[in-house]
Amino acid sequence: MDSNHQSNCKLNKTEKKFLRKQIKARHTLLRHEGIETVSYATQVLVVANGGLGNGMSRNQLLPVLEKLGQVDALLMPPNKPYSFVTYKTIEDSKKAYATLNGQKIVDDLGQKIILYLNFVEKVQWKELGLQALPPGLKVVEEIISSEEEKLLLESVNWTEDTNQENFQKSLKHRRVKHFGYEFHYENNNVDKDKPLPGGLPEICDSILEKWLEKGFIRHKPDQLTVNQYEPGHGIPAHIDTHSAFEDEIISLSLGSEIVMDFKHPDGVTVSVMLLRRSLLVMTGESRYLWTHGITPRKFDSVQASKGHRSGIITGDVGNLTLSKRGIRTSFTFRKVRQTPCNCSYPLVCDSQMKEPPPSFPESNKEASQLEQKYVHRVYEEIAGHFSSTRHTPWPHIVEFLKALPSGSLVADIGCGNGKYLGINKELYMIGCDRSQNLVDICRERQFQALVCDALAVPIRSGSCDACISIAVVHHFAIAERRVAALRELVRLLRPGGKALIYVWAMEQEYNNKKSKYLRENRSSQGKKEELNNDLPMQELFVEQMPDMGIQNLASSVSSISDFQKGRYNLRKVANSKLLIHTNRTSFHSQDLLVPWHLKGNPGKEKPTEPFGPAGTHDPSPVFHRFYHMFCEGELEAACQTLNNVSILQSYYDQGNWCVILQKV
Structure with missing residues (x-):
């Protein structure tokens, strides 16, 4: 038995737990902030949980660090849950690493926060450039x-x-x-x-x-x-x-x-x-x-x-x-x-919009017409730009697909650019989408895909082992059509088959954490339009706050029954206009139009017909997609209206409500 193994055997439960937390903090910093830690001692330490972003002030942290050696600099990036401390000597930094790692410190709110320290070669924080007040x-x-x-x-x-x-x-x-x-x-x-x-x-x-x-x-x-x-x-x-x-x-x-x-x-x-x-x-x-x-x-x-x-x-x-x-x-x-x-900003001016926002649909016919204009035609126009922002698969969806038995037949209803069609090579996957341009992109990537409506999929009943519907059902304008889309998924499944469904959540702040949609702040407009494409950096509250992983809410009947009893006021005012959402802000209405700022539309000089405030001669038109934001319990309640269906799991995943159901 080597010395490392003997050393590991001597670790007690508390020490093992601490090591797991420290490793988790290290991986989180690397994955989401690009901060590379090293295994050898240096003068610089990154202090996870010791940042302005999680309530730790300079006046609290600095005296604690100075007790262990001479501090050359303490850098605290704004709104980040970590900081960097540079000591005069490596010996001082080693002392701080050994003494403070895993120690509790009280923040300005009186809460105990556990610090996790790692060595780094250098401070890896990008200084903000010179800024000025917004014009005016x-x-x-x-x-x-x-x-x-x-x-x-x-x-x-x-x-x-x-x-x-x-x-x-x-x-x-x-x-x-x-x-x-x-x-x-x-x-x-x-x-x-x-x-x-x-x-x-x-x-x-x-x-x-x-x-x-x-x-x-x-x-x-x-x-x-x-x-x-x-x-x-x-x-x-x-x-x-x-x-x-x-x-x-x-x-x-x-x-x-x-x-x-x-x-x-x-x-x-x-x-x-x-x-x-x-x-x-x-x-x-x-x-x-x-x-x-x-x-x-x-x-x-x-x-x-x-x-x-x-x-x-x-x-x-x-x-x-x-x-x-x-x-x-x-x-x-x-x-x-x-x-x-008559301001100089017609793209965001409600007085200068080419046409007023539509009213909320009151019939199946009106809903279909609204979807045609504010979903189908929009995706045809933005397909290339949309596809360029959809490249990183979501971990829980990958997990679902990789857990399916080899040889399973799987349908991706609303497959977009097909980013999930090639995840598991052991599956037979077929995609379908309402957008011809998105289906063409799938075919260019050598995926099996066809054009169809999610309410009428040309696949034989009971033939699929599994289905996925990612960010599709929320585009249907009235509850009856959303339920019909769910019913169509179930029709495709064989008995025992499973379906995974994702829809946008009304609750973009959940368990005291913001979704990536709210925290996204990218300078690149193309990337800025991407919603929840990668997991964000979670605040490193490894002791104070539970992880936002999969939660089994199916047993939380109260949320579903509350919804069915009318906890959420879903009644619409007759002829009420749909609100246009401000990107990267919380949702204040369940039914609204979400802007898409088109940049670099591949293969087209300009869109054939802009919607909302965009003008035909504007180089960067704005399109609007209809969305219904699902409240907590609403998706489960809709699934429970279906026959022969059992909800296996429901969870919240970075601004989305998600359900895994099984046909029984």
């Missing part, structure tokens, strides 16, 4: 006095009679109140013919006049939304509706500072510090093109040096720490627009 954005500090702040906060009565028209609105994550005009969140607009009585609070009038005189603003607003945020709460990234308000959007921060994130459609993100009593003014590009939002968290990454000012949070990883949030109240002023918007 300005921040004015100390715009009001502390006395004016107090009067403004006192002017909002959160407990007034709820029978009055101007009453408190309670949203899921914040308290909201409207003045002048009520903002309707169901359509992101205001009713211009129904102003609220009383107008804006009287104290606002003199303050707004002062801002006008000093040139801070150009127009006097007539609408005010007051939001109150508790620590840990935020607001999804969004663009204020073009047709609802004039160019200038202004927001006053009271009570506490906050970091607001601005994101360009190409993926560039700029984090802006809004100090207490500062004014944010959005005009032009920053108002019309960039989304703005507040990430729900209890701490913000800010400059560690004293006297940090409003403005950009830089990527200086040697000068970042955490700032604890307090209760913040924002006064957001707007001027209601009385004429259509």
Whole structure:
């Protein structure tokens, strides 16, 4: 028996568990961040779980590290769950490695976090390039006095009679109140013919006049939304509706500072510090093109040096720490627009869209027509670009296919570019898709594929050992057609055959973790359109938080029964318009249109007919695909309406609800 084996035998359970966790942290860093660890001692250590992204501040971590040796540098990348420490000598870093590895440290929330350290040759963090505020954005500090702040906060009565028209609105994550005009969140607009009585609070009038005189603003607003945020709460990234308000959007921060994130459609993100009593003014590009939002968290990454000012949070990883949030109240002023918007950004302007968004379908015929225009024809146009973003198979789908017996006949219904058709060479797989162009791509790759509708697959009943339906059923516009698509899958199966089904989830934040869709921030537009194509880096909460792997929810009957009892309000307002979703943000409606920004359409000079805001002469048209976002329990409930079906497993997989069913 060699010495290594003897050493391993002497490890107790706790030590073995620690080693597994350390190895997991090492592999996660390598796979998702490209951080390569080494097995020999160096002066530099990567500290997993010791980062700003999981609540560890510089003031907490640095003293712990300094106790073990002279620290040359502590680099803490913004919003990452790890940091880098460089010691003066290798002996000091070896001491830190031996002492701190597996040790618990308390974060700013009072939670115990276990640190996992690994040696690295060098700090492998890409510094952010020079950034500037989005064009048209300005921040004015100390715009009001502390006395004016107090009067403004006192002017909002959160407990007034709820029978009055101007009453408190309670949203899921914040308290909201409207003045002048009520903002309707169901359509992101205001009713211009129904102003609220009383107008804006009287104290606002003199303050707004002062801002006008000093040139801070150009127009006097007539609408005010007051939001109150508790620590840990935020607001999804969004663009204020073009047709609802004039160019200038202004927001006053009271009570506490906050970091607001601005994101360009190409993926560039700029984090802006809004100090207490500062004014944010959005005009032009920053108002019309960039989304703005507040990430729900209890701490913000800010400059560690004293006297940090409003403005950009830089990527200086040697000068970042955490700032604890307090209760913040924002006064957001707007001027209601009385004429259509004629801004310079027609691709994202609802006033300049070539055609208005469609209404929600009320019949099978209307649903079929909507799918034809906003699913079938769109995929024909974007097939080449879509295929270029679909290359990495999902692990759980690969696992399903590789577990099937050799020689099984498997149908991939809605196969796209065929990325799953060649996963298991021991299977006989046939793909089908509604898009001729996608099927042609499959055939170019030497896969068996045919064109057909998922509601009428030309394969004999009971002939398939297994079927997969990945990201297809959510494209059907009404519940009856979604159930019909599931029923068609079951028809193809032999008794005992299995089907795997994936659909987009309404819940893009699940078990306190965001899906890759929300966390994606790529500068390449082609890659930016790719949804959930690779597993993202999970925060390294290896002790505090369970993994988001497959969960057997089939036994969780409560979620299914809650759905069947009407837990989710799925009724549609007659003639209601479908909302157009803002990419990389949470979903606020189950039925909506999701934009696809076409880049480099292979084989075509330009699309034959753009949908939504795209113009025929625009080099980068925008198409819209219809989606129905499934709530938790909804897919299982739909499957349980089918005859001769048993749900073997259901789980959540990075922004998707998934079911494995068996024909009995």
